[in-house]
Amino acid sequence: MNLWRDIKGTLQAYAVTFGYLFRKPTTIQYPEEKRTPAPRYRARMVLTRDPDGRERCVACHLCSAACPVDCISMQAAEAPDGRRYAAWFRINFARCIFCGLCAEACPTLAIQMSPEYEICKRDPLSLVYEKEDLLIDGGGKDSDYDFYRHAGIGVANRRGGNADEYGPVDPGALVP
Amino acid sequence: MPTLTIDNREITVPEGTNVLEAARALDIVIPHFCYHEALGAVGACRLCAMRITDGKVSGIQMACMVRAKDGMIVSTLDPDAVELRRHVIEWLMTNHPHDCPVCDEGGECQLQEMTIAGGHGNRRYTGKKRTYANQDLGPYIAHEMNRCIACYRCVRTYRDYCGGTDFGVFGSRDRVYFGRVRDGQLESPFAGNLVDVCPTGVFTDKTFRFKSRAWDLQEAPSICPHCSLGCAVVPGARFRELQRIRAGISPEVNGFFICDRGRFAKGSTNDPARPRQPRIDGTPAAMDTAIETLRTRLAAVVARYGPQSVALLGSPHASLEAAVLLRDWAQSLGTTRLVYTAHAEQDRAARITGARLERHARSLNDIRGSDLVVMVGADPLAEGPLLALAARQAVRGGGQVAVIAPQPVELPCRASQLILPTEQLDAALHCLAGGAATTLDATARQQLEALREQLAGAQRPVLVGSSARLGGRGVNTLFDTAEALTTPERTIGVMMLLQGPNSYGGAMLAGRGPNFDMLLDGIEDGRIRALVCLESDPIGESRDPARTQELLGRLDLLAALDARPTATVARAAIFLPTRTGIEADGSYVSNEGRLQAFARVMEPGVPLRDTSPAGHPPREFFTETPGSEPWPAWRVFARLLGRSEDLAVLRREIADLDPRFAPLAGIRPEAPGSRLTTTPGLPHYQLDREARE
Ligand code: SF4
Ligand code: SF4
Ligand code: SF4
Ligand code: SF4
Ligand code: FES
Numbered sequence: 001m002n003l004w005r006d007i008k009g010t011l012q013a014y015a016v017t018f019g020y021l022f023r024k025p026t027t028i029q030y031p032e033e034k035r036t037p038a039p040r041y042r043a044r045m046v047l048t049r050d051p052d053g054r055e056r057c058v059a060c061h062l063c064s065a066a067c068p069v070d071c072i073s074m075q076a077a078e079a080p081d082g083r084r085y086a087a088w089f090r091i092n093f094a095r096c097i098f099c100g101l102c103a104e105a106c107p108t109l110a111i112q113m114s115p116e117y118e119i120c121k122r123d124p125l126s127l128v129y130e131k132e133d134l135l136i137d138g139g140g141k142d143s144d145y146d147f148y149r150h151a152g153i154g155v156a157n158r159r160g161g162n163a164d165e166y167g168p169v170d171p172g173a174l175v176p
Numbered sequence: 177m178p179t180l181t182i183d184n185r186e187i188t189v190p191e192g193t194n195v196l197e198a199a200r201a202l203d204i205v206i207p208h209f210c211y212h213e214a215l216g217a218v219g220a221c222r223l224c225a226m227r228i229t230d231g232k233v234s235g236i237q238m239a240c241m242v243r244a245k246d247g248m249i250v251s252t253l254d255p256d257a258v259e260l261r262r263h264v265i266e267w268l269m270t271n272h273p274h275d276c277p278v279c280d281e282g283g284e285c286q287l288q289e290m291t292i293a294g295g296h297g298n299r300r301y302t303g304k305k306r307t308y309a310n311q312d313l314g315p316y317i318a319h320e321m322n323r324c325i326a327c328y329r330c331v332r333t334y335r336d337y338c339g340g341t342d343f344g345v346f347g348s349r350d351r352v353y354f355g356r357v358r359d360g361q362l363e364s365p366f367a368g369n370l371v372d373v374c375p376t377g378v379f380t381d382k383t384f385r386f387k388s389r390a391w392d393l394q395e396a397p398s399i400c401p402h403c404s405l406g407c408a409v410v411p412g413a414r415f416r417e418l419q420r421i422r423a424g425i426s427p428e429v430n431g432f433f434i435c436d437r438g439r440f441a442k443g444s445t446n447d448p449a450r451p452r453q454p455r456i457d458g459t460p461a462a463m464d465t466a467i468e469t470l471r472t473r474l475a476a477v478v479a480r481y482g483p484q485s486v487a488l489l490g491s492p493h494a495s496l497e498a499a500v501l502l503r504d505w506a507q508s509l510g511t512t513r514l515v516y517t518a519h520a521e522q523d524r525a526a527r528i529t530g531a532r533l534e535r536h537a538r539s540l541n542d543i544r545g546s547d548l549v550v551m552v553g554a555d556p557l558a559e560g561p562l563l564a565l566a567a568r569q570a571v572r573g574g575g576q577v578a579v580i581a582p583q584p585v586e587l588p589c590r591a592s593q594l595i596l597p598t599e600q601l602d603a604a605l606h607c608l609a610g611g612a613a614t615t616l617d618a619t620a621r622q623q624l625e626a627l628r629e630q631l632a633g634a635q636r637p638v639l640v641g642s643s644a645r646l647g648g649r650g651v652n653t654l655f656d657t658a659e660a661l662t663t664p665e666r667t668i669g670v671m672m673l674l675q676g677p678n679s680y681g682g683a684m685l686a687g688r689g690p691n692f693d694m695l696l697d698g699i700e701d702g703r704i705r706a707l708v709c710l711e712s713d714p715i716g717e718s719r720d721p722a723r724t725q726e727l728l729g730r731l732d733l734l735a736a737l738d739a740r741p742t743a744t745v746a747r748a749a750i751f752l753p754t755r756t757g758i759e760a761d762g763s764y765v766s767n768e769g770r771l772q773a774f775a776r777v778m779e780p781g782v783p784l785r786d787t788s789p790a791g792h793p794p795r796e797f798f799t800e801t802p803g804s805e806p807w808p809a810w811r812v813f814a815r816l817l818g819r820s821e822d823l824a825v826l827r828r829e830i831a832d833l834d835p836r837f838a839p840l841a842g843i844r845p846e847a848p849g850s851r852l853t854t855t856p857g858l859p860h861y862q863l864d865r866e867a868r869e
Contacts, residue, residue, distance in 0.1 A: 060277035061389040075415075075791055076386040084278040084386055088792035107277045125795060152273030152307055152322050159322075160307035168309040171346040171353030 036115075039141075042100045043117035044093055047110055047131065048140035050147070052156075055135065056110035058147065059086035063102035063111050071095035072102060082155050083148070089131040094124040108147040112140040180248035182226075189244050196224050196239040199252060206252050207261055207290040209327040209375050211240040214432045215337060221327045223264050223290065227254035236260060258295070265294030271306045271350075273322040280318070281377030284390035287325060290375075308353060314361025316440055317370060318382045321353065325376055330354050333373045337433070339568045339588030340364030354378065364588070365561050368439040372423050372432070383440055384420035388412070396775035397424055397845040399764050400438040401493060401757050403560045404674035405540065406766030406849075407434045411758055415793075416801070417783035418445045418758050428539045428848055429770070435561035445756045446783050449741045452803040455751040463752065463805055467815055470708075470750045473733050474509065477706040483510030485705040487695045490516035490685075491712035492526075492676025494809055495762030496771070497823065499678060500830050500837070501813035502710055503685050508817060513695060513704060516682025518714040518724075520691040522675045523683075524648030529672040529767070530683035532655040534854060536662075537768045538638050538669035544569035546669070548634035549577045550608075550627065552654060553601045553645035555585050559673040560767070563640065564588055575636075578627055580604050581645075594623050601646060605653040609660035631661055631668070638669035643679070674767045681765035684836060684854065692718055699727045706733035710809055711754060713742035737809050753806040755780050760808035761823050763843060765852060771839050772849030780806045 028035060037043070050056045059076035071094075077087035103113050114136075121127050139145075148156035152165055160167040179188040182199050189198045196211055209221035217240035226239040229249045233242055236257055239250070251257065269291060276282045308321035331354060334340040342363045346353040356362070362370075370379040393412035400407045400421075408424025421442070423434040444450050454466035461469070477485055486509055490502050499516060506514040517523035543549060543566040556564035567577050568589035577591035582598045585591070596604055600616060607613035607624040608631065616624070631637050641654045651672060658668040674680060692714065698704035707714075707728065718724045728734055728747060736748035739756045754760075759780040763773040782803035788794055814821045819829070831841035839850045 058277050059386070060282070061392065062277065065283075065389070065391060073793070078386050088790065090792055128795065130792070147277065151275035151278065152305055153275045153278065153320060154307075155278075159309060164303075165305045165307050168307050169347070169351040169353070171308070171351055171355075173351065174348045176349060 037117065039115065040113075041115040041117070042098045042113040043115055044096075044098070044113075044119050044129075045091060045103060045111050045134065046114045046116075046136045046140065047089065047134040048112055048136060048138065048143070051139060051144055052146070053137075054083075055085055056108045056139075056147065057086050057089060057106075058084045058108055058110070059089065060084075060107060062105040062107060066101045066105035067096075068099060068101060069095050069097055082153070086131055089134065090128060091134065092128050093119055094127040109140070109142050109145050114140075178244045178246040178248070180244050180246070180250060182250040183252055193244045194240050195226060195228070195237070195242045195244055195248070195250055198244045199226070199239065199250070204252055205293070206239060207265065207293045208240060209286065209290065209325060210329060212329055212332075212373065212432075215329060215332045215373075217241055218328060218332070221264070221268070221325065223261060223268075223294065225257045225260045225264070227251045227257045262295040265291050265296045266300070268325045269296060269299070270301045270303075271322070272325075273305070273307075273320075275323075279320070279323065279377040280380040280385060281323075282389065285377060286375035287323075287377075306350060311355045312359040313356065313367075314382075316382050316436065317362060317367060318380045318385060319355065320378055320380070321355065323376045324354060324378045326352050326354075327375060329373050329375065330370050330379065333369055333433075334362075334364060334367065336572075337569075338364050338366040338369065338565060340367065343367075365436050365557055366433060366565060366588075368436045369423065369433045371439075381420050381439075387417075387419045388414045393419065394778050396777045398757060398774040398777065399677060399766075399772050400434060401443060401677045401764075402437050402441055404492075404676060404679050404767035405429065405560045405562050406677060406764055406770060406772050407438055407562055408772075409434060409438055411777045413758065413778040415784035416778060416781040416803075417785060418442050418777070426848055428541045429766070429772075430540060430562050431544070433562070433565060435565070437561060443756060443758075444740045445758045447741070448786060450739060451741055451745055451751065452753050452780070452782070452805050454753060454805060455748075457749055463807055466750055466752055467812060470735050470752070471816060473750065474706055474708075474735075477732055478509065481705050484513060485703060486511045487513035487698065487704045487707045488515070489518060489692065489695070489707060489709045489712045489714060490514070490682055491710055492517055492522075492674065492679040492682055494678060494682075494711040495757070495760070496678055496681040496765055496837070496840070497762055497826060497830065498710060498809035498813060499682055499685055500834070501810050501817065501819075501826070505813050505817055512689060513698065514686070514689050515692045515695060516686045517675060517679065518692045518712050518717040519675065520693040520719055521647045522643050522679070523686065523691050525643030525646060525651040525672070526674050526679045526683035527686055528648055528651045528655065529643065529674065530680055530769070530854060532652075533670060533672070533769055535667050536655070536658050536670035537851060538671050539768050539770070539851075540566040540671075542636070542669060543567060543638055543640075543671060545573065546570045546636045546638045547573075547575040548630055548637040549575065549640060550631065550637065551577065551579045551581070551585065551591075551640040552605060552642075553581055553598065553650065554640045554642035554673050555581065555645070556640070556673070557586055559642055559644065563671065563673065567591070567640075576630070578630075580624075592623075594620060594627075596620060598645065602650050602653050605650070605657045609657040628661075635666060636669070637661075637666075638671055640671045640673070642673040643675060644673070672767055677764040677766065680767055680769055681771075684765065684852070696720075696724060696727050699730060702730075705731060706735075707731055708735045708737075709744055709748070710737050711739070713738070713740070713744045715743040715747075737812060739806060752812055754809040754812070755806045759806065760810075761845070762808065762810065763840065766849075769852045769854070770849045771837070771843065771852050773843040773845040773847075775845040780804050 064072040071092040074089040075087045208224040211217040219238045219241040224239045310319045334343045371381045395412045400409045407430035408426035410424045411421045453460045571589040579585045580594045603613045603615045661668045714724045734748045735750040736745045737752045737754045758777045781801040827840045831838045
């Protein structure tokens with residue numbers, strides 16, 4: 001009885017393997033062949049730009065605070081027009097676990113996960129990306145969003161000039 | 177002492193406490209903005225709603241506006257109260273610019289916290305927002321009015337608490353504006369407190385603009401080193417740079433506020449000119465080698481000229497631990513030529529203060545509650561700004577301030593001013609004590625007699641003096657006056673403004689020792705051959721810089737330990753770099769004899785912005801931090817003495833050996849500190865011992 005079951009089990013496995021010999025393979029010949037990951041795939045991050053082509057990142061430190069492995073660091077600076085930006089911005093991809101928490105935390109949609117998964121290097125230091133390495137030309141996902149057109153501190157538009165704002169009040173006016 | 181029930185828990189609070197405070201005492205934190213411990217409650221923000229059942233005031237009430245009464249039943253979790261709070265925070269947010277990512281307050285913002293605590297998450301309002309124009313308030317404070325929630329804390333701080341007049345609230349309706357009439361630098365020397373007090377990002381520290389997030393800062397409880405009052409501060413550092421300083425909370429000393437010097441003067445920690453490399457005869461050396469060279473060269477001087485040929489000079493800026501070890505080192509070398517201040521007159525004044533303060537000692541909090549403050553020769557805004565602020569609180573509480581000084585003294589409060597030349601201050605003090613002051617003119621005498629009457633009638637009077645202006649003789653007279661006017665019912669308090677954060681500690685250690693002028697005489701006639709300066713610059717700080725400069729040139733050995741690029745450091749044959757109070761643990765004894773510890777905020781090193789041209793950390797690995805050579809001064813002496821280099825052990829040893837410093841054993845920087853008792857019977861520094869040894 002048991003012997004019969006064992007023989008059947010052995011042959012069945014051969015039968016399955018044999019059956020696959022005549023089907024189209026699901027594996028590909030990487031690296032000669034490459035797959036296109038889904039757009040939501042979480043691989044190395046990029047820094048995107050706003051619709052006017054300016055850096056979106058305002059160096060708010062939220063991504064670095066959210067990152068569970070502390071691999072993002074930056075320094076904020078102020079441009080003459082009052083715009084806050086990253087003087088330098090660095091991600092250590094040797095440490096990143098591609099969890100996507102940084103992209104989720106980003107209030108300006110600057111940092112986004114891209115499907116670029118091929119970033120293995122022999123030298124760990126070459127996995128430390130600076131802002132220049134991270135910046136891309138386009139806006140990525142939600143490319144029409146511009147933080148400064150919503151934050152009411154008068155950088156992209158003059159003060160009180162955003163679509164959802166009244167112009168500055170006159171504190172001298174005492175009319176009820 | 178009413179007993180009330182909040183959320184089914186009973187608590188007994190002092191009379192006059194409001195319900196919000198009572199809840200806080202039970203660790204129940206209800207969102208609030210306008211209430212502040214130092215400023216009180218005004219009921220402006222409408223956020224602290226609670227339900228009160230039973231009694232005259234029942235229903236939903238602003239907890240900060242209701243006094244705790246016996247038998248009150250309060251609920252903070254009442255659904256109506258919770259809903260009201262949620263609506264109020266939603267209203268407060270309707271005009272908010274939603275710019276937290278670019279706001280420096282973000283991360284330590286009460287508005288962020290209270291919005292979450294109040295339960296407001298989704299914006300429903302879709303209308304347009306109100307906006308304001310900003311003002312340029314000078315180089316220290318940034319202004320972003322769109323973030324304001326009209327809690328009025330800023331005006332209450334600036335105008336009411338600090339006595340500033342050039343800032344206020346304008347406008348009407350929903351257009352109230354907090355600022356100045358015109359753009360321009362805020363005039364009050366306490367303007368920086370707006371940064372701490374504003375619960376939103378309207379006022380932020382411009383010197384810290386966009387430098388770091390609060391959560392990235394290395395912070396530790398510390399003591400301000402800029403004057404002798406010893407205010408609590410919390411410095412914050414990142415990337416080896418001291419980036420900002422905010423006020424610490426110390427109820428007995430500074431309360432909640434500090435002055436702008438304490439906040440914006442960052443001292444030598446980041447100074448690019450700061451000497452960080454140990455040097456022997458101008459050549460860089462390792463710390464160990466430099467210390468050993470100091471030891472052997474001093475031994476050579478001692479062998480040739482005897483131990484008394486070595487003189488040691490401490491400083492009002494060095495930590496108490498370093499000062500005590502300096503004394504121990506002097507003993508081990510066998511020299512009695514040990515001084516703690518290069519300025520002989522200030523030294524004398526400090527020693528007299530240390531010896532005579534005893535029961536007259538008063539804290540800043542005592543001054544805030546005083547009914548008569550008499551300032552003789554003191555200029556608080558220059559020598560100890562928080563004292564001026566404390567005097568203002570005395571006036572606000574119904575007290576009076578009288579000033580006797582060579583020129584009108586600017587104060588943030590009402591004060592009667594009696595102008596007398598410096599040389600007559602002594603006579604004025606005699607006159608206050610009831611002496612016949614024949615050198616004074618009649619009007620002055622009349623005013624002083626009236627003041628004497630006032631002093632006699634005052635319940636909590638304090639005499640304020642200044643070691644810089646009064647000198648040894650004047651300080652002594654001030655104490656005589658305090659004693660003469662003291663009655664069995666009440667003691668006259670004294671607060672003496674001294675030179676530096678540890679002047680008092682140095683004075684306690686100096687005892688009967690010589691002063692620096694005597695050391696100079698010793699150098700002049702060749703008895704003193706070697707001088708070691710601990711964080712002191714005799715060339716810049718002594719009474720006669722030219723003479724000092726000339727005489728230091730005659731020494732066989734000049735050694736200096738310092739963190740500042742001083743003239744003495746430049747001339748020293750052996751130089752040992754020391755750490756600032758930001759980079760080392762230590763303690764100071766403030767001018768009221770209060771021993772307070774400070775904790776290390778960061779390790780020493782050249783700030784990243786100076787070492788890296790690209791601004792970011794280097795792309796190579798190093799194990800050495802550039803500029804990390806400096807040691808805490810106490811560690812240098814511990815090494816020279818062959819003692820433990822563990823501060824906790826050293827503190828215990830100091831406490832065991834010298835009972836005056838007993839509190840040092842278990843001292844904690846986050847604790848309020850304790851006033852030292854000068855041992856009775858310890859010899860007073862003899863005023864008339866003018867004769868040079
Ligand atoms: S993906 Fe995750 S681990 Fe990588 S940087 Fe973002 S938060 Fe950090
Ligand atoms: S969260 Fe976004 S905007 Fe903020 S620092 Fe990171 S990338 Fe820049
Ligand atoms: S400026 Fe700040 S402190 Fe002043 S009312 Fe507005 S939110 Fe309150
Ligand atoms: S009053 Fe003196 S100790 Fe206090 S913050 Fe100002 S300078 Fe520092
Ligand atoms: S704290 Fe009570 S109304 Fe603002």
